[in-house]
Structures are given as structure tokens and as C-alpha cells.
Amino acid sequence: MTDLQSLNVIRISASDANPPQLRQNVEVAKLIDVTRCIGCKACQSACMEWNDYRPPVGYFNGTYTNPHDLSHDQFTLMRFDEWVNDEGDLEWLIRKDGCMHCTDPGCLKACPAPGAIVQYSNGIVDFIEENCIGCGYCVKGCPFNIPRYSPVDKRAYKCTLCSDRVSYGLEPACIKACPTGALLFGSKADMTDVANGRVEELRGQRGFPNAGLYDPPGVGGTHVMYVLHHADKPEIYSNLPKDPHISWLVQVWKGAYKPLAVAAMGLAIVGSFIHAVIYGPNEVDPHDVEAGRRMVDRRSRGVIPPRPPEPPPVSHVKPEEPVK
Amino acid sequence: MRPPPGTVLRYPPFSRFNHWVTAVCMVLLVMSGLAFFYPWLYWLTVFFGGGQMARATHPWIGVVLFISYAIMVVRFFRHNLPHRDDLRWLRALGHVASGREELVPEVGRYNPGQKFVYWANAFLILILLVTGIIIWDWYFYNWTTIEQKRVAVLIHSIAAFFTILVLILHVYSAIWVRGTMPAMTRGYVPVGWVYRHHRKWLRQEAELAAQGKPSAIAGAPAVRTDPR
Numbered sequence: 001m002t003d004l005q006s007l008n009v010i011r012i013s014a015s016d017a018n019p020p021q022l023r024q025n026v027e028v029a030k031l032i033d034v035t036r037c038i039g040c041k042a043c044q045s046a047c048m049e050w051n052d053y054r055p056p057v058g059y060f061n062g063t064y065t066n067p068h069d070l071s072h073d074q075f076t077l078m079r080f081d082e083w084v085n086d087e088g089d090l091e092w093l094i095r096k097d098g099c100m101h102c103t104d105p106g107c108l109k110a111c112p113a114p115g116a117i118v119q120y121s122n123g124i125v126d127f128i129e130e131n132c133i134g135c136g137y138c139v140k141g142c143p144f145n146i147p148r149y150s151p152v153d154k155r156a157y158k159c160t161l162c163s164d165r166v167s168y169g170l171e172p173a174c175i176k177a178c179p180t181g182a183l184l185f186g187s188k189a190d191m192t193d194v195a196n197g198r199v200e201e202l203r204g205q206r207g208f209p210n211a212g213l214y215d216p217p218g219v220g221g222t223h224v225m226y227v228l229h230h231a232d233k234p235e236i237y238s239n240l241p242k243d244p245h246i247s248w249l250v251q252v253w254k255g256a257y258k259p260l261a262v263a264a265m266g267l268a269i270v271g272s273f274i275h276a277v278i279y280g281p282n283e284v285d286p287h288d289v290e291a292g293r294r295m296v297d298r299r300s301r302g303v304i305p306p307r308p309p310e311p312p313p314v315s316h317v318k319p320e321e322p323v324k
Numbered sequence: 325m326r327p328p329p330g331t332v333l334r335y336p337p338f339s340r341f342n343h344w345v346t347a348v349c350m351v352l353l354v355m356s357g358l359a360f361f362y363p364w365l366y367w368l369t370v371f372f373g374g375g376q377m378a379r380a381t382h383p384w385i386g387v388v389l390f391i392s393y394a395i396m397v398v399r400f401f402r403h404n405l406p407h408r409d410d411l412r413w414l415r416a417l418g419h420v421a422s423g424r425e426e427l428v429p430e431v432g433r434y435n436p437g438q439k440f441v442y443w444a445n446a447f448l449i450l451i452l453l454v455t456g457i458i459i460w461d462w463y464f465y466n467w468t469t470i471e472q473k474r475v476a477v478l479i480h481s482i483a484a485f486f487t488i489l490v491l492i493l494h495v496y497s498a499i500w501v502r503g504t505m506p507a508m509t510r511g512y513v514p515v516g517w518v519y520r521h522h523r524k525w526l527r528q529e530a531e532l533a534a535q536g537k538p539s540a541i542a543g544a545p546a547v548r549t550d551p552r
């Protein structure tokens with residue numbers, strides 16, 4: 001999956017290489033219907049199973065969110081939140097957190113290592129571990145706070161959307177495990193249709209007038225989408241950003257400034273050569289040697305010579321040395 | 325080695341060692357830093373044994389650079405304080421750039437251009453250290469928020485850019501002004517060079533020598549070993 005031979009790569013981090021344009025796959029999407037989720041964590045377990053990671057046993061912090069955060073060996077995490085609605089009722093909001101597979105991925109934009117992050121034509125954003133140098137720039141680029149730095153092997157990790165499974169026509173492991181149909185996988189177009197149907201149902205029959213699909217345009221849309229009962233305030237779902245976009249700081253850092261800075265440094269070097277050619281070396285001439293020698297030669301003068309007269313302001317001619 | 329007669333001691337061995345440690349660190353930092361800076365320059369990582377090694381060594385070399393340069397800052401401090409005459413030199417900058425030094429006011433131990441390099445590096449390296457530590461995720465990830473790291477990496481990047489421009493200025497000046505390199509290799513420079521480029525300093529030292537006091541003038545009764 002790491003080479004371009006699959007012809008499926010459309011974007012490569014830190015590279016001006018033209019990725020193969022031969023094949024355009026169907027864009028895929030994972031749909032997370034938060035309104036159907038019961039928080040059983042089957043998906044979380046399936047992710048551990050398939051990717052074969054085993055985070056250390058943690059401790060109980062008074063919530064169902066366990067472990068407490070994503071990590072290099074926790075690609076997806078059920079986040080539990082309690083929210084008091086306008087009627088004063090408690091709503092239990094459970095959100096499956098993980099990589100959103102942005103169409104315009106901030107991690108890929110920030111990454112300095114060629115080929116450490118790629119985007120496939122089906123929309124999946126994948127970390128290619130052999131090219132990762134572990135600088136942590138992807139963490140700074142991501143608008144969703146997803147990539148995690150591994151203290152074990154000093155590389156960054158996140159959900160792969162089971163790119164290995166998907167490339168063989170299988171659905172991601174989490175989808176396979178979900179018992180309620182809260183997780184669905186298919187083409188992005190199909191998933192959007194399904195989601196819109198569900199949103200209509202939630203608004204009409206279920207009494208959630210603000211229900212909606214979360215497919216944020218600020219990052220060009222995502223390949224992981226949520227159906228939310230309260231799409232007007234995504235923040236209540238464990239700080240899901242309302243209008244995510246790549247930080248302007250990252251845009252500046254990775255924008256036109258870089259090639260301009262490289263050009264400026266190059267010009268400074270070229271300019272030095274031009275200066276050398278125009279003015280020639282600044283060399284000590286015999287006059288300096290003689291005058292310098294006289295200045296230090298105490299015996300010939302007895303005293304330090306007085307300051308030489310100020311040279312005429314514009315003349316190119318060297319001032320005459322006072323004759324003894 | 326003792327400076328031969330007809331020369332002036334400019335840098336004793338420790339200053340030269342200090343300078344070259346700083347210089348080597350700086351070059352290595354520019355190389356590994358530029359590798360992360362822009363994809364065209366990523367190939368520079370081969371000098372460090374690959375991207376992972378370049379990433380891992382860069383901050384450590386930065387710490388060595390900071391310590392080494394801090395020592396230089398302290399030792400050269402006195403000579404780099406601004407002086408009233410510096411303004412007159414700056415007004416003659418055009419003559420400086422075209423090498424017509426006979427039209428430029430006399431200069432002491434350092435000219436204002438050299439003082440600029442000294443101070444610019446002092447500030448830039450401090451900024452690079454602070455921002456570099458903020459983005460040194462391996463040790464300091466938990467010390468700052470992601471937003472703060474974004475600010476820090478942008479500032480580090482821009483400060484590095486200016487540091488490189490100052491470095492180009494510094495290296496080019498040392499090459500263009502012929503006879504300068506030996507100051508940092510052998511430690512002494514011919515009297516003619518000092519007369520041309522640092523006449524005020526030469527006069528001060530010659531005066532000391534004339535009074536029989538320790539000076540930087542080689543061959544004088546007492547050669548001062550502390551000039552930095």
C-alpha cells in the first residue's frame with residue numbers, strides 16, 4: 001500500500017511529485033450515527049483486534065470513557081458526555097472519536113517527510129510508518145487533535161480507516177463489529193443519502209429539530225461523518241469542533257512563505273557572488289601594511305602617530321600619507 | 325602558537341575553539357533544519373543517517389549551540405556594546421559595501437556590521453531555543469497546548485530563516501574581506517589588515533605597547549593573553 005504501484009495515491013506529504021492520475025476510485029465514507037450508538041465499545045475492541053494493539057490496562061476516572069484518550073495504541077475511542085438539554089433532561093451523548101479522513105488533511109499539509117502521509121483516491125488518509133520521522137508536525141496540523149506520537153517507536157499513529165481491509169473490498173473492522181447499525185460504510189454518496197434519510201426521520205418523527213449531518217466544509221468535507229441529534233452544537237459531543245479548518249498558523253507556516261523563504265536564501269547567496277564579481281575582494285594594500293607598521297613601531301616614531309586627517313568625502317583617491 | 329612579529333593577536337585558542345564549535349553546530353542545524361523546512365531540501369537528512377536521526381539530533385545540537393554561543397556572548401560582550409561612532413560608520417555603509425574603506429570612519433575592535441551579527445544571533449538563537457523546546461515533543465509535549473506549539477513552530481521557522489540570512493552575511497563578509505580567516509584559524513592577523521579594518525583598535529593596542537603595558541601587538545614586551 002505504500003508505493004504508488006497501486007495507482008491509488010492522489011496526495012503525498014512533502015512532495016511535488018505528481019501522483020498517478022490513472023485511477024479514480026469511488027470515494028468512501030464511514031457514517032457514525034451517534035443517535036443509534038449504545039456505547040457498547042464493540043468497535044473499539046474490534047479496532048484493537050484487527051490492528052493488534054493492546055494498550056496497558058488503565059484506571060477508572062469516574063466516566064465510561066476508557067482509556068481516557070486516544071494514543072499510539074488506541075486509534076478509536078468512545079467518548080461519553082452528559083448534557084442537560086433545554087427541558088432540563090439529561091442526555092447521554094456518546095461519540096466515537098478518531099481520524100475524520102479530511103478531504104483537505106491538515107496532517108498531510110504539515111508533514112515534512114516525503115511520503116509519510118498519503119491520501120488515496122478513495123479519500124482515506126494514511127500514515128506510512130517507514131517514512132515517518134516522528135517530528136510531531138501532523139499533531140500540529142490536525143484540526144481534530146487526532147494523531148498521537150508513540151513513545152515506543154517515535155512515530156505517529158492514527159486510524160487507518162482499515163485501508164488494508166478496504167483495499168481488499170472489506171469494510172473496516174469497527175463497522176463489522178457494530179451491533180446496532182450505528183456504524184455504516186460505503187461510498188460517500190450512499191452514506192450521505194442514508195444520513196439525510198435518518199436526519200429527516202430524527203427531525204420529523206423523533207423530535208430532534210436540530211438533527212443533522214456533520215460533514216464539515218472547512219476541511220473540504222470528511223470521509224468519516226456523524227449523524228448528530230444536535231448538529232447545531234457539535235461542541236457538546238466531547239468538543240467536536242463546530243467549524244473545523246486547518247489553523248491559520250499552519251496555513252502561514254506551510255503556505256507561500258516557505259518557497260519565498262527558500263528563494264530569498266538562494267538570492268542572498270547569489271547576491272553575494274554578484275557583489276564579489278562587481279567589487280572584487282576587499283584586500284589589504286601596501287599602503288595599509290606600511291601605515292600599520294608605522295603605527296605600531298614605537299622606536300621609529302617615539303610616540304603613536306596622531307590620527308590621520310579625515311579623508312575627502314567623495315574622492316576615490318587614497319589620502320596621501322604625511323611625508324616625514 | 326605565539327603570534328609572529330608584525331601581527332596582532334585577535335583570538336586566543338579558547339575563542340577559536342568556542343567559535344568553531346558554534347559554527348559546526350550552526351551548520352549542522354541549518355542542514356537538518358532546512359531538511360524539515362522544505363521538501364526540496366529533505367535530501368539533507370542523508371548527512372545525519374536519515375530523517376529519524378536528523379529529527380532526533382537537531383534539538384540536541386541546538387542545545388550545544390546555545391551553550392556555546394552564550395559563552396561567546398558573555399566573553400565578547402564588552403566589545404559589542406554600541407558606540408557613538410557606529411552611527412557615522414553606518415552612514416558610510418555604501419562605501420563599506422563597495423570596499424572603499426578609506427572613506428569610512430575608523431573602526432574599533434568590531435565594526436557595527438559585526439556587532440549586528442553578534443546581537444542578531446544572540447536574539448535569534450534565544451528565540452530558537454525557546455520555540456525549539458516547545459516543539460521538542462519527545463520531552464516537552466505535555467508542557468504546552470497544540471495551539472501554542474503551532475505558534476512556536478511558525479516562529480522557529482521564521483527565526484531560522486533570519487538566522488540563515490545573518491549566517492550568509494557573516495560567512496560572505498569573512499571571505500570577501502581578505503585576510504580575515506586567519507583571525508579564527510591561527511588567531512592572529514597582520515598589522516596591515518588591522519590598520520585597514522580596525523584602525524582605532526590598532527591605535528589603542530599600539531598605545532598600550534608604547535607604554536610598555538600588555539597589548540595584543542606581537543613582539544611587544546608583554547603580549548596580553550586575554551584579548552578575546
Ligand code: HEM
Nearest residue numbers: 353357358360379382383386452453456459460481484487
Ligand atoms: C537552539 C536550540 C534549538 C532547538 C531546541 C531546536 C529544536 C527544533 C525542533 C524540535 C524542531 C522540529 C524538528 C525536530 O524535532 O527535529 C526544529 C525544526 C527546525 N529548526 Fe530548530 N532548534 C534549535 C535551533 C535551530 C537553529 C540554530 C536553526 C538554524 C538556523 C534551526 C532551524 C530549524 C528549522 C529550519 C526547522 C524546521 C522548521 C520548519 O519546519 O519550518 N533550529 N528545531
Ligand code: SF4
Nearest residue numbers: 111132133135136138
Ligand atoms: S510525525 Fe510522522 S507523519 Fe507526523 S508529520 Fe512528522 S513525519 Fe509526518
